[in-house]
Amino acid sequence: MSNLLKNNEEIKIGVYVCDCGINIAGVIDVPALTEYAKTLPNVSLAKEYKFMCSSIGQEMIKEDIEAGLINRVIVAACSPRMHEPTFRMVVKEVGVNEFLFEMANIREHATWVNLDDHEGAFKIAKDHVRMAVAKLSELKPLEVERVKVEPACLVIGAGIAGMNASIDLAKEGYDVYLVEREATIGGHMAQLDKTFPTMDCSACILTPRMVDVGREEKIHLMTYSEVEKVDGYVGNFDVTIKKKPHYVDQEACTGCGLCAQECPVICANEFEVGLGIRKAIYIPFPQAVPGEFTIDMIKCIKCGICASLEVCEPDAIRFDDKPEYVDVKVGTIIVATGWDLYDPTELKQYGYGKYPNVINGLEMERLLSSFGPLEGKPARPSDLEPPHSIGFLQCVGSRNFRPGGNTYCSRVCCMYATKQARQYKEKHPEASIYIFYMDIRAFGKGYEEFYESAGRNFGIKYIRGRIGEVYEGEDHNLIVRAEDTLLQKQIEIKLDLLVLSCGLVARHDAAQIASLLTIQRSADGFFMEAHPKLRPVDTLTDGIFIAGVAQGPKDIPDAVAQAKGAASGAASLMAMGEFAIEPYYSVVLEYKCSGCKSCQSLCPFNAISFDVFKNIAVINKALCKGCGTCAAACPSDAIVQNHFSDDQIFAMINTAIPPLAKTENGGK
Amino acid sequence: MGVNKMAKVQEDFDPYILGIFCNWCTYAGADQAGTSRMQRPANLRILRVMCGGRMEPLMVIQALKNGADGVLVSHCHVGDCHYVEGNLKTFRKMPLFIKMLEQFGVNPKRVKYTQVSASEGAELTEIVKEFVKELKEIGPNPLRMEE
Numbered sequence: 090m091s092n093l094l095k096n097n098e099e100i101k102i103g104v105y106v107c108d109c110g111i112n113i114a115g116v117i118d119v120p121a122l123t124e125y126a127k128t129l130p131n132v133s134l135a136k137e138y139k140f141m142c143s144s145i146g147q148e149m150i151k152e153d154i155e156a157g158l159i160n161r162v163i164v165a166a167c168s169p170r171m172h173e174p175t176f177r178m179v180v181k182e183v184g185v186n187e188f189l190f191e192m193a194n195i196r197e198h199a200t201w202v203n204l205d206d207h208e209g210a211f212k213i214a215k216d217h218v219r220m221a222v223a224k225l226s227e228l229k230p231l232e233v234e235r236v237k238v239e240p241a242c243l244v245i246g247a248g249i250a251g252m253n254a255s256i257d258l259a260k261e262g263y264d265v266y267l268v269e270r271e272a273t274i275g276g277h278m279a280q281l282d283k284t285f286p287t288m289d290c291s292a293c294i295l296t297p298r299m300v301d302v303g304r305e306e307k308i309h310l311m312t313y314s315e316v317e318k319v320d321g322y323v324g325n326f327d328v329t330i331k332k333k334p335h336y337v338d339q340e341a342c343t344g345c346g347l348c349a350q351e352c353p354v355i356c357a358n359e360f361e362v363g364l365g366i367r368k369a370i371y372i373p374f375p376q377a378v379p380g381e382f383t384i385d386m387i388k389c390i391k392c393g394i395c396a397s398l399e400v401c402e403p404d405a406i407r408f409d410d411k412p413e414y415v416d417v418k419v420g421t422i423i424v425a426t427g428w429d430l431y432d433p434t435e436l437k438q439y440g441y442g443k444y445p446n447v448i449n450g451l452e453m454e455r456l457l458s459s460f461g462p463l464e465g466k467p468a469r470p471s472d473l474e475p476p477h478s479i480g481f482l483q484c485v486g487s488r489n490f491r492p493g494g495n496t497y498c499s500r501v502c503c504m505y506a507t508k509q510a511r512q513y514k515e516k517h518p519e520a521s522i523y524i525f526y527m528d529i530r531a532f533g534k535g536y537e538e539f540y541e542s543a544g545r546n547f548g549i550k551y552i553r554g555r556i557g558e559v560y561e562g563e564d565h566n567l568i569v570r571a572e573d574t575l576l577q578k579q580i581e582i583k584l585d586l587l588v589l590s591c592g593l594v595a596r597h598d599a600a601q602i603a604s605l606l607t608i609q610r611s612a613d614g615f616f617m618e619a620h621p622k623l624r625p626v627d628t629l630t631d632g633i634f635i636a637g638v639a640q641g642p643k644d645i646p647d648a649v650a651q652a653k654g655a656a657s658g659a660a661s662l663m664a665m666g667e668f669a670i671e672p673y674y675s676v677v678l679e680y681k682c683s684g685c686k687s688c689q690s691l692c693p694f695n696a697i698s699f700d701v702f703k704n705i706a707v708i709n710k711a712l713c714k715g716c717g718t719c720a721a722a723c724p725s726d727a728i729v730q731n732h733f734s735d736d737q738i739f740a741m742i743n744t745a746i747p748p749l750a751k752t753e754n755g756g757k
Numbered sequence: 758m759g760v761n762k763m764a765k766v767q768e769d770f771d772p773y774i775l776g777i778f779c780n781w782c783t784y785a786g787a788d789q790a791g792t793s794r795m796q797r798p799a800n801l802r803i804l805r806v807m808c809g810g811r812m813e814p815l816m817v818i819q820a821l822k823n824g825a826d827g828v829l830v831s832h833c834h835v836g837d838c839h840y841v842e843g844n845l846k847t848f849r850k851m852p853l854f855i856k857m858l859e860q861f862g863v864n865p866k867r868v869k870y871t872q873v874s875a876s877e878g879a880e881l882t883e884i885v886k887e888f889v890k891e892l893k894e895i896g897p898n899p900l901r902m903e904e
Contacts, residue, residue: 202799203799693842717810718808730811738806739819741804743819745804746820748824749902
């Protein structure tokens, strides 16, 4: 606190007017402005110099402060958005609180917009200097608060993005709490067969990553768990994680799988999007990490067969398992919750859910998969015969500008349809394959070449136009009516199988996650980044980052790149060890607060809580971002925003308007 | 003609405009106008607050009481607020306040409420030109004191 102003010390302001070469001095009379500044209250001295921001200009200020001539500084020059940080450092170096500094913007807001009106620019410059003096006289010294950043990160979602971010952070030495809702990590990528445009097998590149996550010491993996509660602020989040009961002792289970063999309950397997079966005791798929079993209590009939010692030798079955709550403290959070597939049932014209041979892209992926329900010998659902003709319809649930439609492009569908078409063509070269599209968007590295080759070398037919109607003929064959907009004619094609290339949508519970973490969502429902170009992985809540499709549709390389970006953002915060909070936060004057709670509902950052014993509002300065909305709204004037208090703002307004003079002089 | 004579009288009048701008959008937009050397009449002084949410009707009243001929209140577009939704609070307050001004006997045209983003220096320039023109039609604020 040594650099804070002592109480009742006389205010001695130094005003430094910058010529800025000819940018200011070429338009207004700087010596006259300097003379004018000397006449203002509390001003001890006023000087001019060619370039105040140069080291000589900075030294001028320092010398005057060290000589005791001044204790507050105004620089009348450019915008505070330009050089305020520069001059704050200058005054701080010689022991003046950096918030006892004010800039008068006489370049961007005066000379540059009035290059030919010298008198007018001079008038505005005078007003701006006078307003700055009035505000500076009212300013109070402030301390930059620093909060400690806990060197641990919570990663929500263990798909390809969450896993990569976790591995990066663990390698850098930070503790990572990786929370996954499902019984296995891997996310949607585990469901894919091959990946475009390289056609490498998804499982071959993903499963080693999954094993890495399971093995990494610094990663505390919590599968079958959900984040229940998040409190606190950047550097100090208190997180409660609910571990759902597995009903199988995860320590004791050896993953032998005898129980699943014996279990009499057969139900649809979510991992196979309903195309395959599993038992009530299950692992989602053979390569799942962790490989221990879980009982689906909704489906289980509690027959107890699995619990017998002949079936489960390690005696791992626990029918009385209870949810467990784990509290962890983390400094940063990465949200990588992924996506849901668009449900095309509402688009009745395509007959999804009505005709068995109309399927969605993810179902096609499982049918094609070598470890899927048909073991890589794709067939159509109605008769399990390999289809001779397949149609793919693009942009289902994307680029729809009708009311309620998703207007965005899902970015992956053009390429996954092309990939699936090519995969089928490789096995059945005689099959006819049609892709109905609006535009083909092959934007990534190697994508255009992949698309070109699909048409040229594999004979996949691309038809520009949308399907208007689908109906069923004999043997569940499909007849589709479409428009070929290039030939400008109506066409009718008989298909054995129709694949709807459905887009990606935000997770159904994205709203809950957003309110849990107080982060924002954009109009499309995905989580919103702090800046679309310069801060694409940050959220507006400090310390919380987003990665993968949770932020918006993207392919695997982009999701991984963003995960690395988010990990690096989180790591740089944790490496610093502390976080500086801008001291523009608001403060409640206890003696004035009437406890009306008006402010509480206005704060978008949940920074205001209510002390029921004292009956007053309390502002958490670490959560407060310093907008001042509460200060403006408080009916009792009990909230003061630091550096922008009523006293300071009204001091400016009260001196802003000069008395009407007969003639203005001083202009060149 | 009478109309022309009237206009000529107002031409001598140099309106005083106080701008109350938010740091992240309109203040930055005004900086952009300056950096791009967009010329406008020399009538606008600018007071900076961090967010549209900090702006109070009382600030406008005080400025008018002190003799400002016009007050220009401006912040981010809806949905662009740096503090998520601070501007929405002002978005509700200001239009209502401007309606009330008439009941106080103040010409509501003395207060202009706009949304200007950090990249809209050109729009700001047009707004100021338009405002100056309008204020010249209204004439000086009778509350402005003489020296």
